[in-house]
Amino acid sequence: MTPEQAEAYLLDLELFGMRFGLDRMHKLMTVLGMPQRRFASIHVVGSNGKSSTVRMIAAILERHGMRTGAYTSPHLRSFAERIEVGEKPVTDADFAAAVARVARAAELVNRTQAPDDRVTQFEALTAAAYHELARRGVEVAVVEAGLGGRYDATNVIPSKVQVLTSVGLEHTRWLGPTVTDIAREKVDVVRDHGTLVLAGDLDPDAVAVAEQVAAERHATLVRAPIEAGEPLRARGSFQRHNFALARSAAEAFLGRLDEDAVTRAAAEVEVPGRMQQVGEHPLVILDGAHNPAGAAALADALPELVGPRRLVPVIGVLDDKDAAGMLRALLPLAETVVFTRSANPRSLSPATLVALAGQLGGPPAEAVADPRVALDRARELAGAEGAVVATGSIYLIADLVREEPHARASRL
Numbered sequence: 181m182t183p184e185q186a187e188a189y190l191l192d193l194e195l196f197g198m199r200f201g202l203d204r205m206h207k208l209m210t211v212l213g214m215p216q217r218r219f220a221s222i223h224v225v226g227s228n229g230k231s232s233t234v235r236m237i238a239a240i241l242e243r244h245g246m247r248t249g250a251y252t253s254p255h256l257r258s259f260a261e262r263i264e265v266g267e268k269p270v271t272d273a274d275f276a277a278a279v280a281r282v283a284r285a286a287e288l289v290n291r292t293q294a295p296d297d298r299v300t301q302f303e304a305l306t307a308a309a310y311h312e313l314a315r316r317g318v319e320v321a322v323v324e325a326g327l328g329g330r331y332d333a334t335n336v337i338p339s340k341v342q343v344l345t346s347v348g349l350e351h352t353r354w355l356g357p358t359v360t361d362i363a364r365e366k367v368d369v370v371r372d373h374g375t376l377v378l379a380g381d382l383d384p385d386a387v388a389v390a391e392q393v394a395a396e397r398h399a400t401l402v403r404a405p406i407e408a409g410e411p412l413r414a415r416g417s418f419q420r421h422n423f424a425l426a427r428s429a430a431e432a433f434l435g436r437l438d439e440d441a442v443t444r445a446a447a448e449v450e451v452p453g454r455m456q457q458v459g460e461h462p463l464v465i466l467d468g469a470h471n472p473a474g475a476a477a478l479a480d481a482l483p484e485l486v487g488p489r490r491l492v493p494v495i496g497v498l499d500d501k502d503a504a505g506m507l508r509a510l511l512p513l514a515e516t517v518v519f520t521r522s523a524n525p526r527s528l529s530p531a532t533l534v535a536l537a538g539q540l541g542g543p544p545a546e547a548v549a550d551p552r553v554a555l556d557r558a559r560e561l562a563g564a565e566g567a568v569v570a571t572g573s574i575y576l577i578a579d580l581v582r583e584e585p586h587a588r589a590s591r592l
Contacts, residue, residue, distance in 0.1 A: 183260070183272035186279035190259055193301035200331035204289055204299050208307045209336055211285040215314035219249070221337040222433055225325040225366040226345030228474045229379070229422045232414065232451045233345050235267075236426030237433075238322045239449035242267060243441035244434060249318035251309040251334070253302075253326055256453050256578045263309045265316045267449075278312040279304070302326050306333040320433070328355050330368035342370050342399075343377045343429045345422070347386040348473040350501070363389040374399045375432040379425045380406035404428035410446035415455040415465075416481035453577045455481060462559055463489060463567040466581070468574035470498070472505030478571060479509045490515045490566035492558040495533065496551065496576040498526045503536060506572060511542040516561055518546050520554035522575040530554075551579045 181189065209216055224234050231252045238250040248266065255261040260275035270278075285307065286299040293299075306326075313321045323339070325332045347363045355362040363386035370376050376394050378387065380403060394401040408423035423446060431437050455478075456466045463486065469478040482491065493514050497503040511517065519534050521527035530547035537545045548554035551570075558568040570580055 181276045181280040181283070183276045186276040187259060189279060189283055190301055190304060193299070193304055197300065198302065198327075199297070199300055200328070202331060202333070202336060204293065204297070205303050205306070205333045205336050207289045207292065208282070208285050208299065208303060209310070211288050212281070212307060212311050216310040216337045218314040219318045220320040220433075221339040222320065222322045222341045222343065222429060223325065223334065223337060223339035223369050224322065224343040224345065224429075225329040225369055226343075226379070227348035227350055227362070228471065228477065229345040229418065229425070230324045232419060232422040232454055233343060233426050233429070234322045234324045235451055236414075236423050236445065236449050237343070237429050238264070239267060239445040240426060240430040240437070240442055241320055241322070241433070243445050244430075244438060247317060247319045249313040249316065249321040250323075251306070251313070251321060252324045253305070254574055254578070256574075256581050257583065259305060262305060263312055265313065265318060270312055270316075274312060275308070278308040278315070281311055282308045300333070303333045310337075325366070325369065328362075329366040335369050339369065339371060339374065341375045341377060341429055341432045342367070343425065344382065344386070344390060345379050345425060346473060347383050348471055350471050359383050359385040360389055364393070367393045370394065370397050370399050372397045372399070375402060376400070377402045377404060377425065377429045377432050379421065380404045381421060400432075402428055402432055408446065410443050412446050413448060414451050415457070415485055416477070417484065418477035418481055419451070419455065453574060453581070455485070459559070459568070461564040462562040464555075464559065465567070465569045466577050467569060467571045468577045469506070469571050470501060470573050472502050472509060475506040475509040475571070478569070479513055482513055482569065486567045490562055492516055492518065492562040492566060492568050494518045494520055494551070494554050494558045494568060494570040495572040496520045496522050496530075497528050497533065497572040498524060498575070499528050500526060501573075503528060503533065504540065507533075507537055507540055507542065510571070511537060511540060514543050516544045516546070517542065518548055518554045518558045518561070520548050520551045520576070522551060522573055522579045524573070524575040527573070527575070551576055555580060
């Protein structure tokens with residue numbers, strides 16, 4: 181496959197949707213020769229903060245001299261970004277070769293399945309990641325779960341350490357209606373005699389579930405501190421929480437830490453699409469917060485960066501998210517708001533968001549359908565001395581950074 185063919189193959193798999201269950205994934209791993217068993221692994225689950233925590237753990241391990249891989253989702257520009265070795269995405273050619281290998285394996289697996297039970301996009305991507313990480317000889321891979329944990333496609337790794345970043349009320353259709361239900365789905369990734377590392381500010385109901393599961397599986401339970409002490413390159417108070425968690429996870433894996441290595445990781449690790457500054461006059465920040473907890477964390481972090489500047493958010497939200505909860509967190513900071521929509525067909529219309537903001541007593545608002553035009557309009561409203569933050573959906577951020585804004589993009 182060429183890189184273009186690999187992307188097209190994966191995008192075509194969206195036709196088969198998203199399905200839980202590990203049967204197809206186990207079969208894929210068998211056909212591929214069990215690549216997930218050729219490296220140690222750390223499994224990161226949670227509602228928010230997974231991608232940042234994965235990158236931070238990988239950065240710490242890499243600076244301890246380990247050949248480290250990472251698997252995150254979703255991506256901003258191309259699927260290949262999801263697989264990193266040594267903190268660098270795999271090349272397009274290597275990614276295409278991995279997808280081609282998985283496509284052949286998927287053909288064999290699909291022959292054993294019912295016609296409506298085919299290998300999904302996320303399963304193919306995850307299999308490609310495990311295959312490529314094994315081929316590249318990583319010693320340890322830090323893996324971000326997609327949705328939940330128990331039946332997530334990533335949950336075929338014999339992880340030594342499991343990490344729970346947060347638990348919020350989202351994806352309740354699949355994971356259950358309460359924090360307790362959702363936490364139980366996520367921490368089912370805990371292995372017998374493993375080590376479960378919890379964020380320091382975790383919901384008490386989630387902590388109770390984690391304690392119960394850890395006891396049942398004879399796993400060691402570690403509570404991370406709430407904040408990291410090291411100066412971070414990554415902006416935002418919530419990133420200090422994530423780094424504290426990453427540090428504890430790396431220590432659980434390694435046994436002890438080299439403080440110089442941790443300090444260098446803190447000073448150097450970057451997280452694309454999370455409090456990412458892309459402009460100066462006005463200050464422009466991109467952040468993929470996509471639920472109320474993420475929006476609240478963003479709202480807490482923004483004053484530190486924005487200061488007294490006039491703030492104009494650009495917001496686009498998917499229709500399966502709690503848009504009202506997100507707006508309640510963000511609108512009090514805004515002088516005015518520009519609502520837009522990503523190319524994802526699940527995006528709420530900007531007019532709907534304008535009406536919702538009005539019901540919530542928000543500031544003046546405008547609807548601009550095209551994300552890049554919306555960002556330009558927000559820059560104009562903010563002025564050279566103001567600030568703009570684009571947020572509400574990682575798909576919106578992807579539309580803003582992709583080189584070809586109208587190119588076919590992932591919707592899952």
